[in-house]
Amino acid sequence: MDPETSDLADQAEQILEIGQGLLAQSQGVLNAMLRPWNAYQIAIALGLWMVAHVLMKLLRPRLHEWMRAREGWPKWQLRVLVVIHRRLRMVFFVALIWTVVVVMREVTWPSRSYVLGIIANLALAWLIVALTTRLIQNSLLRGVVRYGAWVWITLRILGLTDEAAEFLDTVAIEFGATRISLLILFHAALVIGVLFALARLISHQTAVRVQTNEDISPSMRVLVVKAAQVLLFGAALFIGLKSVGVDLTGLAVLSGAIGVGLGFGLQKVVSNLVSGIIILLDKSIKPGDVISLGETFGWINSLGARYVSITTRDGKEYLIPNEDLITGQVVNWSHSNDFVRLDIHFGTAYGDDPHTVRRIAVAAAMKVDRVLSDRAPVCHIVGFGDSSVDYILRFWIRDPTGGLTNIRGNVYLALWDAFRENGISIPFPQREVRVLEGSRLRTSAQD
Known part of the structure; x- marks a missing residue:
């Protein structure tokens, strides 16, 4: 017979023997449960469960109203x-059954409350696991830890841990010198789940x-x-794999392969990751800054990897890649301070006094909200155009997050109203046609 076939046959026979042993033990437990002094204990437990259900129906609405009134609580x-x-x-069931167990142990023989004691221990352990696992935010991780703990505690209380461990260890797959069994997978899921839950809690705090x-x-x-999250979750994964006996020396080869893959196929991803670290270190931008990148103007919500x-x-x-912020030209309106100077251009007719125009423009800008008075606006002539005298009006604000287009529009409206009140005109290009003396205007008619 082939050695591999012989090993599989021996393994199958071993699994069958363990399964038959577990089945026989389960039948023995079931037969013991059906004995009169054990059956009435099960009936008492069922009755206590019904009483707990009735108490829950009666008291839950009152507790809910009392909770709604606790506004000042942490x-x-x-x-x-x-x-x-x-x-x-x-909670009611655990309190009731433990009360009954304590009373029965005082007034009767221990065997008369043995099954109730097992049920009470199981109920208390399940309740503690259910309450403590609520601290885990991730639903998948919470389910893995909760059900894994329930299974392990149940087997522990029933005294079936050795048989269950032996059965799970026999169901295995071998790859050369590596052997992976259901027991190893169960331990790995439980240990890594608990460590990840702790890492998540610590990182959140x-x-x-x-x-x-x-x-x-x-x-x-x-x-x-970000650094704390990487270190905590990396340590949780490393410790979890090491605790279940996984050989991590092969990760050196895997890391080399990953490095080659990064060098060829993930250049942009790595570039963005490195650029993100550089942005965090040089503090060029931070959450809350107002920036302009090309046609995009807004404020930074968060910095990602x-x-x-x-x-x-x-x-x-x-979502702007970090590499674009490193290689492109970025205008940070609030890098060193929140003061921002804005410029608007306008023109008036040649018949209007430039001194008066400048004074009126400055006064109009001062009346607009958000324009700073401690950094007074200024107005200068920048040129003599074809049909107007050209000016530039400069003013300061300190809240760029409130928008730039709207404040410019408000200043333009203030200039319009002020110019109309003072009789200052805003010219537009015009063309005049003059007929010189001695010239004749000829018209031709076509039939």
Whole structure:
């Protein structure tokens, strides 16, 4: 017989023997449950579950109204109340069954409450797992940790951990010297899930503390948060794989292959990642800055690993690659300070006094909201055009996030009203046709 076929046959026979043992043990447990002194304990547990259900129906609406009145409570306390409110039936059941178990152990033999004790331990363990896993924000990760913990605790309380571990270990696949079994996969999912949950919780708390620290610049806050997330999740994955016996020496070869792939196929991705790090380090832009890049004008929402999110005045959100911000010409309207100078051009007729025009233009700009008075507007003549005297009006604002086009439009309207009140005209190109003396105007008629 082929050695591989013989190994598969031995493995199948071993699995069959373990399965038969588990089946026999399960039948023994079931037969024990059907005994009179065990059956009535199950009936008591079912009765307590119904009482817990009735209590939940009666008290849940009152608890909900009481929770709605707790407006001044801290947010974490309200979240705890919400979690308890959702598991109220299980809370009542655990309290009732443990009360019954304690009373029965005092007034009767231990065997008369043995099954109730097992059910009470299972209910308490399941309730603790359900409450603690609510701290995990990711639904998939929360489900993996919750159901994995429930299975392990149930087997632990029932005393079936050795048999279940042996059965899961026999179902395996071998690749040369590497052996992967269901037991290893189960351990890996549970350990990595718990570590990822801890890493997520720690990274969230770190992000909250860093974002509220006013001594750190906004760009450095983003960099610190991103670096902490990479380190925590990387450490969680490394420790999780190492704890279940995965050999990580092969990652050196894998990292070399990934490096080659990055060099050929992911140049833009790597360029954007490196550009993002440079942007965070040199602090050229930060969240909240108002920038212009080509035809895009808006303020920065967030700095990502691959792109920068910019929201414009019309509500559109642009995702600009980090490389474009490094290689292109970017106008940061609020890099060193929030003061921005704006220029508008206009012209008046040659018959209007330039001194009066300049004075009226400055006074009109001063009346517009958002125009700074401590940095007074100025008006200068910039040229004599074909049909008008050309001026430039310069004024300052300190809130570019409020928009630039609208403030320019308000200043133009103020100039229009002021010029009309003072009789100053805004000319437009005109052409005159003069007939010289001695010339004759000839017309020709065609039949």
